[in-house]
Amino acid sequence: QPVPRSTIKSPLLQSVDLSDPTDAITTNQPITLSGAGNEYLDFVVQIDPGAISSSGSLRIPLVQIGAGRSITTSAFRILSVPADLNRADFIRATGRLAKNRQIPRVLLPLPAADGSVDLRRMRNVDDPILIWIELHIPPGTAAGDYKTSCDLIDSGSSQPIASLPIQLTISDFSLPASPTLQLVGRLDWHSLQRFYPGEFEHVTPRLLNRRDHGSDAPIHILDQLIDLARDNGAVAYVPELQPTVKWPPGDSPNIDWSDFDSLVSPWLDGPDGLRYWALPAPEFLDHFDLDSQTKYWQLAGDHFKSKGWLQRAPVALSNESDDPPNSAQAIVLSALANRILAANPTLRVQLPLDDQQIRSGPIDPKTSNRLLVLSPGPVSPMTQPLENANPAAHWLRPWRQEANSEFDIRASGWLAFLGNASLIESDASVIADVSPDQPADPSDMIWFYPGQSFGSDEPLPTIQLKWLRKAQQDFEYLQLARNLDQGDSARRMARSLVKPVQLQSGQQSDPTLNLLTGTPDRLAWDQARKILADRIPGHVSSTVDPTASDLSSVRWLEPQQRSIVVPRSVRWMWNQDSSNAVGNWLIATVGVDAYNPSEDASTNNQIQWTALAAGWLARPDAIDTAPVPSFGVARLTTEARFNLDQIS
DSSP states (O other), X not given: OOOOOOOOOOTTEEEEEOOSSSOOEXXXXXXXXXXXXXXXXXXXXXXXXXXXXXXXXXXXXXXOOSTTOOOEEEEEEEEEEEEEOOOHHHHHHHOOOOOEEEEEEEEEEEOEETTEEEOTTOOSOOSOEEEEXXXXXXXXXXXXXXXXXXXXXXXXXXXXXXXXXXXXXXEEEEOOSSOSSXXXXXXOHXXXXXXXXXXXXXXXXXXXXXXXXXXXXXXXXXHHHHHHHHHTTEEEEOTTOOOEEEOOTTSOOEEEOHHHHHHHHHHHSSTTSOSOOOOOOOTTGGGSOHHHHHHHHHHHHHHHHHHTOGGGOOEEOOOSSSSOOOHHHHHHHHHHHHHHHHHOTTOOEEOSOOHHHHHTSSOOGGGGGGEEEXXXXXXXXXXXXXOSSSOOEEEEOOOOOSSOOHXXXXXXXXXHHHTTEEEEEEEEESBOSSOTTSOBOTTSOOOEEOGGGGXXXXXXXXXXXXXXXXXXXXXXXXXXXXXXXIHHHHHHHHHHHHOOEEEOTTOOOOGGGGGGSSOXXXXXXXXXXXXXXXXXXXXXXXXXXXXXXXXXXXXXXXXXXXXXXXXXXXXXXXXXXXXSOSSOEEEEEEEEEEEOOSSSOBOSOEEOOOSOOTTEXXXXXXXXXXXXOTTOEEEEEEEEEEEGGGOO
């Protein structure tokens, strides 16, 4: 049954929207949340500094959600770090002034139990405090609409001094206990040494083991980081951890796994073990001939199979540089992958190559079902998936935008769904690359900050990590819809929300095309999730007339599929035609990019000048233009003249 709560409206406690790339936007609107069983929901509130001295806690009164079940509450204080916004891509994407400034990023855990968040440690603050509240809805929660509140409690009287209403809608289904989409991030050894010099500076990664108590300090930090990622639905792994390998001339490599096994076994063993850990590559492996490399991978696969880890451990091959592989590099990677797959029938290989590069490479189609190939990004050539009896699996790099807002990050989950990806893996370290007092690149996908810079002895999660988990949960909604015969609708919604740009044959990419992708409108995201939930059988709203549900989908799709026009170029030249009217004329040839974010080719297109200012002259009627392909971009040009004699 719904639990009514009275609320005390006050500027001392306000709800906050963090979807802006740089600013926390306060609002007096009620907090509205919706979700399913086994889902994490969150909201942010701001407490006025004048209320901190008298407040003792934030309280979210518990609601009755079913026998023996309760919503788990966690809370974090949001801390800001400096960001370097003086970047062309960021300015282009946001229109903001170029400068360094503080942006909310880091989450410092606060004591919380039974819906109450302890605020007594926060005193003598001069600025408003932002609090991130996280609610975990247990599986099997009774569907319905619930009402509660977020109360700021007076430390003396235990009575609310300010309150915000919360409307909570829970759907009649649960997300899977084990996520379908894996979130994987690398812990770079150099970053660990930079932030924890006392623990990592003089440590050799391959010698770390749990039998040597001299390794306790660095292992403790690794345990903390890996556990923190796991608590947020993600996997953090350390590529530099490896066995000790000796290479006798003319013989197979001798591999000592004892130190490596003692270190990673607690992370990988058992049903709750990490679901991804790439097979470790020893130092200088690429310096050896292909036969030796292939033999190492064969032996490594045999060892991981004996430990029960092989299904989560592909051979992750990478390019020589951070740039996408060119044609020659793709052939080299494909050839090595083909040798590895042929040498051990249980090995899988992860490649930074897309379907088209695999199709034109030397890999045996019979083994392609043991490949993990790169899924298309937000701007990518138009390709067709591999079509054979053994389709490859796919992985995706995170959506990387300069603003890195909530919806930029969440779009990764929808993009993974479109590309049939089961894995999102960051191609950079997920621990901060610069110290917290130095301006960071806002586009970096940071999961963790070292806690000592913020008065904590444990590493701290970031808001970006929380948003990435929301991308994972969005993916589960889409998968549930697809598994229940709603795949076409889910795909249309995903494409309309992500707005991928598909490059046509011969068309080159450029950074400006990224501006066309994604949807920054919170209302559009919230409505998309609601429509998806309504289409999943078993949800309380699925009893609604299907015609009404289809109508809501059509209404949502219509504004998302409107064409987007972006000015791209202008070329000026003197008018050489003396037969024109008297005046001193310049001709402007204007180029615009027209993007068609819909499932059908955009036809019957026209371009027309309207509302010309004084001094301008252009053809008054509309001019027919070429069709724009589905999710394609076409360059359109038009001309106008300007009379310089009109300048006063």
